Structures are given as structure tokens and as C-alpha cells.
Amino acid sequence: MSVTFTVNGKPAEFDGPEDAPLLWVVREHLGLTGSKFGCGIGACGACTMHIDGAAQRTCIMPVLMAQGRQITTIEGLSSNTDHPVQKAWIEFDVPQCGYCQSGMIMAAAALLHRHPNPTDRDIDREITNLCRCATYARIRAAIHLAANMAPGAGDETVKAK
């Protein structure tokens, strides 16, 4: 049986074991390597994508659960690296090694969708992705900056890539 879903606005289909992790289906079968592997147990968040707009750690998500869903990866968050979160990340030069940042940006974008003006407490509670380089200070500042950008800052733009 095959699993059909949408990735960044385009249809996709996977014929294979139902429990293949969505992260690896997206990385290897769809060639979208922006989402990363960090732990394989859902602990670090490097694999975060949006499933119907909600942040999800996909290293532990069986592809079967993607059936009929709209998946957005970092590549599809915007068409020109111009989602407010991405613009804020660039403004403050958030990434160091950068490996966690795809997941971090997806988590931040999802946070802003739910909390367009998050407090530091909201950020503490909702951003649990790990960053080994400890870029947390700039992540926090960039989330606040993104929240303060043009109206609709928290809206997710699902653009085809």
C-alpha cells in the first residue's frame, strides 16, 4: 500500500513500510535534506517539520501517519528565505554551526502561529529544541523580532519549492 501526502504544496507518495520514519522518507526519497537527524528519539528537534501547521518531530513519526496530511519542511517555509522567522534569524545571525536551525526555525514559526506575541515564558516552555552551540540568546531575540514584524508575522506561508 502507498501513503500519499503533500510536501511543501506538492503531492508525494511513498510505497514502502508504514513505519519508515517520515524524516528519512523526506530526506532520502524526496531529496529534501534541510530537516536533520540528531538523535532518533525525538529529543533534540532537529527533525521538526509542520504537519498540518503543527510542529512535529519526524524522526519518530511513522510515514503512515503522514497519510493525507500537509507537510511543510524548512525548504517550504517560504519561497525566498523570507518568512519573518527566517528574516529575523538572518538579521541577528542566529546560526553558528547551523545544524539544529532548520528544526529550530520550524519550531519558532509554529510557536508564532499559536502565540503571535510570545512572552519569554512562552518561549521557554515551547522551544525545547537542543542547540549544542548554545545560540539560545539570539534565538530568543530573533523570535521577539519576528513577532514584531509586519502583520501576519505568525502566519505560515506554505509555498511550493
Add this chain to the structure above:
Amino acid sequence: MSSISRRFLLTGAALTTASLLVPIAMRPARAATGTDAADYEITDWIVIAANGEITLGLSQPEVGQGSYTVLPQILADELDADWSRVKVRFVTGRPAYKIAFRQEAPVQKEGASMSTTVLYERLRTAGAAARDVLVRAAAQKWGVDVAQCRTENGFVVNTHGETLSYGELAPAAAKLPLSVTPALKHSDKFQLIGKPVPRLDTPAKCNGSAIFGIDVAVPDMLNAAIKSARSFTGQLVAIKNEAEILAMLGVRAVVKIPVVAVANEDAGFKPAEGSRPDHYNAVCVVADHFWQARRAIDLLDVEFDAGTDGDLSTAKINAMLGAALNAEKGVTALVEGRPREILEEREAAVIERRFLLPHIAHAPMEPVNATANYRDGAVEVWGPIQAVAACQEAVAHAVGCAAADVKVNVTFLGGSFGRKIVPDFVVQAVHASKAVGRPVKLIRSREEDMQHDVYRPNAAGRIRAVLDDAGYPLAVHARVAGQSLFNATRKSWLEHTPEGVWDESMVDGLYNQSYRLPNFLVETIDTPLPVPVYFMRSVGSTAAVFFWESFISDLAQHAKIDQYAYRRHLLADDPSALRVLDAVAQACRWDAAPAPESFRGISYNCYIGRRGRFKTYVAEVVELERIAERFAIRRIYCAVDPGLVVNPNTLKAQIQGGIGFALTNTLKSRITFSNGGADQSNFFDYDLLRMDEMPAIIPIIVPSDRPPQGFGEVVLAPVAPAVAQALLHATGRRLDVMPFPDDVFRAPADDTNARAR
């Protein structure tokens, strides 16, 4: 990127759209070949295309520290290139790209915070030489004197207002001899150096297009997972269900992997004496897709033995350390004055403390991985490789080819902190490729990465002192025991004395400390272990400076003297030290009473690079706030004198990130051992600092006339002792063991957080 409107059927075939999407790619050195060549290598690092595109070579891997921007920035400034249009590519193959870390031959390698310090002058000279030869080419073309020409933003302009682009001039410039001593710009004229230039790699790291080692895809590539013996001395006994594994979906091969060297960098990570190609300690499953390989390896029924050191355990290790601290004598690293005699004479007044640090793991967010293609006795590899030469040598040793026949392609590294210098993970990929006759990308699971790391060594300290009548240290005897890094992997770096050998890294920041001390003895004792170890960001200073600064804090308390004043007194002869110490004290208003429930700790260290190549002065203040029964780390002030700051943006990021990294070490990191191997395996039992635990960081950059000094590692060591001192002020409790106990600290996690940011 592949189009996702196509259906992707799982047929067992390799990816059909594989292409190498590596923004940092090796560029073989080649001379300008005349009019047919599209590109002209003008100098080391600088390639100018006939169409005007300027490619700046990056010879130091981008591990997060910002080399991808900072080093090209230096070139571009001297060159007067149009920064908005430069491209960056990784380069190898020239002597200028090599750094001498100590007494051995120079190599191309990133580490020891050397990159900017060592390369600054070379990069400026290359940029200036290129500008000079472009000007001469233009002057020739115009028939004018060079004095009538100047450069601006990728053009040579003459006094008549005529312009020629660097692209137009490149063919002619490439033929002119370079000046050996080109005039460097006066610092007044810097356009980029000293400015907070935004990082070039940020957009790619924000949109998923940056290629890390784990993202590499080459034609015909297979993917592999690996399972290793738990014990560091263990070997493969039997694979019991190979046929069943081979029958699993997508699986192509089960490959036994020989024991690969993780030590002896002196010999290019040559396999140890007595090792044989049929000594295996790991098994790979090679499949079409990584998830298939991983599923299969998780079902692999494999038996390993424990080998000679199957009884390795933390209890044994700590017993060794305890015995070493109690031993009669160690190897003397430094002796000044009459410390032993004075301590003996005044035995009753001796203040003593002991300290303990565990091994810790690098845990880069990108687990180690490599892609290798072994074909016809030559090898090409791709991956997050921090040292090109070490990789070539290790692969050459392992498969019997020449190092020059190993082509190395370096991607972005998803963190390293020293881990990705050791090329064991590359050699394993090469073995897998050799076995299957196709390129193989071997990715370690987090468990494999963590349990087969090359750990930062453990350390124990014992420090004894007596005070003079004013309360300052009169005589100090410090001993550090631990697994010697140099003895394990860099014997040529050991110092030789009649008493024996000692390892400088074990006493980084202690034996070369800055406080005025009339009588001082520093000893080391090596407690060798079969644990694989390697350099990790900040090396031995993470231990020795914790011990030393904590001890100084104790002495100040005994003497009932303020911690800042105490250090100030002991650094009275060191104006550079005082500048940063005063700067941090001023920034946090040390002299003013702290807010209620707020407690502060201050620390100082001068980070001295290997062989004294640089000195970076650092002073930090940590502010704790008591919340209920625990303490939140609210703010950390960090004053630095790093010499000339090439890029204040990346420097401040290193301050923030370095302190955060140190807090993970201080509060959480430990590797314990049992049954010959490491216990921790993933982030559930090896936690990292999280967003809610990160304090506000206030960086203070003290201006300096000195050239750029090393920076990637320097802010780590003072963090732990400053935290400990603040807690000492708050509770009187001493923290002697890292990681600090988990009943003390907490995340702020309340609404007052906003105020602290």
C-alpha cells in the same frame, strides 16, 4: 533538489536524482592555464574568473565559529573586492593553508583557536599581493604609472576616471610575478575588518540548503549504519543472523569493519602495533536507504567480546584518581621558590581542596558520518572533516594507498568541538565502500556517536596552600591527575624531565596562571586508561582553571577579602589582566550591593594558545538568583581582550555560545563507564543546556592594539568557577565535582525572566 511532484516508488534502486550539493567543495590547486581557463588563481586563496566573479578560498573548515565569513573577510578587505558578490569555496593543496600547531610539520587543520591568529597576516598579504598585481596589470594596460591607480570594489580606477574590472584584468594579472612584500592597508582604510559583517552562510543555514556531511549525495551511493563493540577493547565474535538481515528490504551487504585507530595523531592515526586487518570491532549494514540500514542493524544479532579491559568502570577510574592524588609525588610541571618546604613548615595552617571532573562527550548535533568511494586503490571522501591531512593519512594507512591519492571534500560541519579531527568515522566508511564496490555514506546513530566518541579526559585536582599575613597565597602545591591526552594521542607533545613526562594540557591555565605567587609547585600524574580521548573545546583548561579559580575563591574567603579585590591584588603587575577584570567588575557594578536574593561570582583566566601563540584575557561574573530552594543563573558578564577583533558579530556569538557550551559541561555533562564501555547513549541521559536555562549574556570587548588572538575556546573555563563562587556566597556550599549536583540549580522559568534578558 528533486522535484516532489513525481511519485517516488520504493524499488530498491538508489536515488536517481543524486547530485553533489556541496557548497564547500575542494578546489584542486592549479596554475592559470591561459586564455582557455575560466578562472585564474591570482594568489593563495584568491581566484578571479574572467567574468569578474571572485572566489575566496576557505582553508579552515566552518565548524560554527564563523571561519566561512571571517577569513574571507580579511582577504576581501585587502583585495578591495566587492563583498556583496564574493563566493566562498573550500580549498586545499597549498603550503599557505597549513598551520604548525606545535613542533611538527604544518598541516591543514582547524583547531586550538589558531585559525585567525595564524592566518591573519598571511591572508592580508595574499589579498594585498593580489590587489598589487591587478593594479600593475591595469597600469600596464593603460600605460600609466601605478601611482595613478587605485582600487575600489572590484575595480582598478585611474586618475582619468577610467576603470578596469578585476575580471578583465585577471588573465594579465595571473601572468605577472607577485610582490613578496605588498603594501598592506592602513587600518584606517578597513572596510570589512573590524566591522560586524553578517555571516555569509546564514541564509543557507536558514532555508535548508546548507549541505552538511550527513546530507551528501553522490551518484550510485548506498547508505550504511554501524554497530560497534561496547567495550573499547572488544572485538567481533560472531554475526548470528546475517542471512536474515541480508533478506531485509533494501539491504545490500553486511560488512565487518576492522578496528580503526582513534589515537596516535603523531603517526597520522596509524593502526596500533599488533592490530590486524581481520581484527573487527564493528559491523555495518549497507542498504539503499539509511532507514533501511538502521532497521536492519537494530535487528542484527551480533556478539562482541569485551577484550582486555572489559572491567573498565567509573568506580575503578575514580579509585585510580584518588590514589594519584594521595601519591607521594607526581611529575613536576613547574616549581618556583620553596613551596614544599613552606607547606611542611606550616602544616597546621594548610588549606586543601580536592576536585573531580569526569570524561565528557563532544556530542556535536550532527553525529559523525562520512561518504567514501574506494575505487581502484584510490579513495575520495566527503564529509564534516576538520583536518584534511589527518584524514588523508589515516585512510592511506588503513587501505594501503598513498595519502596524496585520498581526495577530501569538506562540507559544513554540524558542530565538532574537536571531534571531527579524528578520522575514525571516515576510515570506517572507506572500509564499507571497499567491501561493496560503491560509494557508501556511513552515518552513526546518536548512540554510536556518543558511545564511541573520543572523550575529553577526566581530571582530579588536589591543591594545598598557606597564606601570608595579609591573607594572600604564600605557597601553593597543585596536583592534577587524569588520563593524559598527550600520552594517549600526541606523545611528541609531552614535556620531558628527569622525573618523567608531563602533559601541558592537563594543567592549561594552572601552570601558566597569572596570579603573583612566590612559591608554586605544579605536578601532574597520568592515570592511563583504555578510554579513547581527544581534544575538546578548551581542552584541559576546563578542568585546571575550574580547580584553580575555585581554590583562589576559597583562599579569598579564608582571608575575608572581596573576591574581586583579592584577584586585583594578585594581578597588580599585569595591566592586561586588570583591564578585563576591571571591565567586568564595572559592567556588573560589582561594588554596588546586589539585588535581594542575587549572588555573584567572579573569575579570571588568561587563555594561552599552544606554544604561546596567543594570549586572550577573559574575566567573567555570574549572577545567580535564589528562587525557592534553588538558584537560577540569570546573567553572565564576560569581558575579553582578544586583540584586534576582525568581526565583532561572530566574536560576540562565540562569547554567547561558548558560555552556553560551558554551562552544559558545568551542570550536566558526564560519561560513566561499565563493562568496558560508555554508559550514556543519547540526549535522555546526556542532556544539553536548553533555552529556558540559558542566562542573559553581557559581552564586553576591551579594545586592544594587539593582532587577533585565538577566541573559539577562551570563554569556557572561567564559567564553572564563577558559578561555584556565586553559590559559595549564597550558601557557603562548595562545589568540587563537575557536573554540579542537580539539586542546586534550576531554570528561571518565571515571568521575571523577561527582566533578566
